[in-house]
Structure formats: C-alpha cells, structure tokens
Amino acid sequence: MKKTLICSLVFFIFFMWSLNAQVSASEEYIVEKNDTLWDISSRKLDDYFLWPKLWNVNPHIENPDLIYPGTKIFIPSREELMHIPALPTREIPAARKQKIKKSESKSVWKYAPVMEKKHIIDKSLFIASGWIADTYPSIGEILSSPTNQQMTSKNDIVYIKLPESLSPEDPALILSGNEDPVSKKRFFVIRDIKIVKHPVSGKKIGHQIRIAGILEVIGMDENLIKAKITDSFEDVRIGDGLLPYQELEAPLIPETVRTPNNQGYIIESHMNSFLVSKGNVVFLDKGENDGLKVGDVFTVLREQPAESPIGKIQIVSLQPSTSGAVILQNFQELKIGSKWGQP
Structure with a gap:
C-alpha cells in the first residue's frame, strides 16, 4: 500500500512538471531593433518557415515587413504553432479561447472570428513589377497629351492609338466593360524596358516588360481617342x-510552403538595380516549365569563398521559362547574377 502511494505521488509530480513545462514553452517577446518575424521564428522556433503562422497569431501586426522595437508578440510553442493553420478561415474553438482568457499572462494573442488572408506582396508592386516576355506584346500606343507633356501621371489626359478592331476571340485581348468597342475600355500602360540577357551564360532571355499605369478610354477628341490615366x-x-x-490579384501566402530542389540565378530586378534587398522584386531564370509554383521559397546563396545563405526569396509570378520573386530577407545586398536554390 505504501509503495503504491509513493508511485502515485511520483507520477503526480511528474505530470504537474510536464504541464508546467508545456505552459512555459509559450512566451511573450518584445521586438528589438532590426528584428524580423523571419529571424524571430528562426531563433525561437528553430524554423524560418513558421513566420506566416507566427504572424497570424499576432493579428495586431498589420504588415509582417514592418515590426517595430517595443512591440509585444506572442510566441506559442513550436508544437502548438504547427497545429495552427497558416490561413485560418474559421472561428477558433470556444475551449481554446477560454484557455487563453484564463491565463494569468497579459498576452496579446487575441483571435478574430475570421482572420484576413494575407498576401505575399503588395498588389501595386505585384502589378507594376511586370514580367519577362519572348516578344513585346503591345497592341497600341500613347501618342500625345493635350498639354504636350512627355511624361504624365494619374488623372492626366492622353491621346492613344489602338488597332482598328479588337477581337474578343483573341485570348490576349481581354477587355473590361460591355459597351461599345472603345468607350470605357481600360488598358495597362506597358513599357519595353530592355532585352534581358543571362548574367552567367550571356544567352538572350527576352523583353523585360513593366506596367507603368492603367488608363481608361473616355471618348473622342475629333479623330483622336482620348483616355484618362486612372493609376500610375x-x-x-x-x-x-x-x-x-485584366484584373490581377497579388498571390496569397500559401498554407504550406514548398521548398523544391530547383536552382538557378537572379537575372534582373524590377527597377534594374544591380544591388537589391528586402522587398524588391527580382526575376529568375526558371519558370512554370521547370516545375516552379507561386509561393515557392528559395535561398539565395553566396558562392565565394564558400557557398552560404545570404537571403530568401518567394515566387510571386510565373512565365513558362522565367519567374518573378520578392526578396523576403537578405543578410547582405543581393545582386544580379546571385545563385539561388536550397542550401
């Protein structure tokens, strides 16, 4: 009897110790200078790629790229976080809410009934960044402006030239509106930036196309088609x-992040800067035909003196043989010609 009592007591003490250890695995963290969710996820959870879930359990952080010193964030245990969807679409169970409510800690971990899905990249940057095409796909041109300006911007009026007929059967000509063939139609304003060549092989890749703005046809001025720039x-x-x-939506952060074994090189940047850093868009020499998917994450690697990680990128757009990616993190400035893949 005495032996049974001692065993029960030992079991109870072990159980309470285990329970306390699980509770203490969660913590509040005060953001310090130069912290990022990416870094915090790595240091506290031993996994870079848990940062989207860490973001989602801290809904007071509106932009994961903008966290400020002094901000409190709640960090669950790694095991607990692994069971939280990256993009929750339903209300958190009542029992879970009660558990949090009874906690003595003044945690900032508060769930909304439905959490907003979050995008990998800002919509305007996603549209403006453009793509690399085999040929320049323009079907018209900006001819002039009523004030003879060479450069215009949002709300300015311009005169444009369009082909005589825009066939709705042509899949490349997706027009908005159902009125007459010209009035109230919208168009992307595009620019043929340069011929992109591979920084390592020298091979021609294609035309870098950038979207400078959006305009809408508003009528005729004598024999000229008049349009208003609605966005620049x-x-x-x-x-x-x-x-x-055509309507474009920035891609959402995937619930499960892929890290496939592809590798290649950064071949150009959105604004043609040789050195690039966090938040910039770059173009890669692999695309959909190589098995890449939007949301895939790769490591940017320094090759000399020894191969080592210097940044992270995530795919945001795809063409058959090229892709666009946003820089999530960089430990030094990245450059055109940098290698990417998996470490």
Whole structure:
C-alpha cells in the first residue's frame, strides 16, 4: 500500500512538471531593433518557415515587413504553432479561447472570428513589377497629351492609338466593360524596358516588360481617342505601349510552403538595380516549365569563398521559362547574377 502511494505521488509530480513545462514553452517577446518575424521564428522556433503562422497569431501586426522595437508578440510553442493553420478561415474553438482568457499572462494573442488572408506582396508592386516576355506584346500606343507633356501621371489626359478592331476571340485581348468597342475600355500602360540577357551564360532571355499605369478610354477628341490615366506606378510616357486590362490579384501566402530542389540565378530586378534587398522584386531564370509554383521559397546563396545563405526569396509570378520573386530577407545586398536554390 505504501509503495503504491509513493508511485502515485511520483507520477503526480511528474505530470504537474510536464504541464508546467508545456505552459512555459509559450512566451511573450518584445521586438528589438532590426528584428524580423523571419529571424524571430528562426531563433525561437528553430524554423524560418513558421513566420506566416507566427504572424497570424499576432493579428495586431498589420504588415509582417514592418515590426517595430517595443512591440509585444506572442510566441506559442513550436508544437502548438504547427497545429495552427497558416490561413485560418474559421472561428477558433470556444475551449481554446477560454484557455487563453484564463491565463494569468497579459498576452496579446487575441483571435478574430475570421482572420484576413494575407498576401505575399503588395498588389501595386505585384502589378507594376511586370514580367519577362519572348516578344513585346503591345497592341497600341500613347501618342500625345493635350498639354504636350512627355511624361504624365494619374488623372492626366492622353491621346492613344489602338488597332482598328479588337477581337474578343483573341485570348490576349481581354477587355473590361460591355459597351461599345472603345468607350470605357481600360488598358495597362506597358513599357519595353530592355532585352534581358543571362548574367552567367550571356544567352538572350527576352523583353523585360513593366506596367507603368492603367488608363481608361473616355471618348473622342475629333479623330483622336482620348483616355484618362486612372493609376500610375511610375511616370507614364509618350510612346508607351498598351495592353488590354485584366484584373490581377497579388498571390496569397500559401498554407504550406514548398521548398523544391530547383536552382538557378537572379537575372534582373524590377527597377534594374544591380544591388537589391528586402522587398524588391527580382526575376529568375526558371519558370512554370521547370516545375516552379507561386509561393515557392528559395535561398539565395553566396558562392565565394564558400557557398552560404545570404537571403530568401518567394515566387510571386510565373512565365513558362522565367519567374518573378520578392526578396523576403537578405543578410547582405543581393545582386544580379546571385545563385539561388536550397542550401
């Protein structure tokens, strides 16, 4: 009897110790200078790729790229976080809410009934960044402006040239609106930036196409088609091309992040800077035909003096043989010609 009592007491003490250890695995953390969710996830959870889930359990953080010193964040245990969906779409069970409510800690971990899905990249940057194409796809041109300006911007009026007929059967010509063939149609303003060549092999890749803005046809001025610039991401210039508008949505953070074994090189940047850093968009020499998918994450590698990680990128757009990616993190400035893959 005495032996049984001692065993029960030992079991009870072990159980309470285990329970206390699980509770203490969760913690509040005060953001310090130069912290990122990426770094915090690595240090506290031993996994870079848990940062989207860490973001989701801290809904007071609106932008994961903008966290400030002094901000409190709640960090669950790694095991607990692994069971939380990256993009929750239903209400958290009542029992879970009660557990949090009874906690003595003044935690900032508060769940909303439905959490907003979050995007990998800002929508305007996603649209403006453009793509690399085999040919320049323009179907029209900005001819002039009533004030003879060479550079225009949002709300300015311009005159444009369009083909005589825009066939709705052509899949490349996706027009908005159902009125007459020209009035109230919208177009992307596009620019043929340069011919992109591979920084290592020297092989021609294609035309870098950037979207400078969006315009809408508002009528005729004598024999000229008149349009208003409704959005501009940079200066809209006389001579820029036109492409029929279609709605574009920035990609969402995937619930499960893929890290496939592809590798290649950064071949160009959105704004043609040789050195790039966090938040910039870059273009890669692999695309959909190589098995890449939007949301895939790769490591940028320094090759000399020894191969080592210097940044992280995530795919945001795909073409058959190229892709666009946003820089999530960099430990030094990345450059055109940097290698990417998995460490």
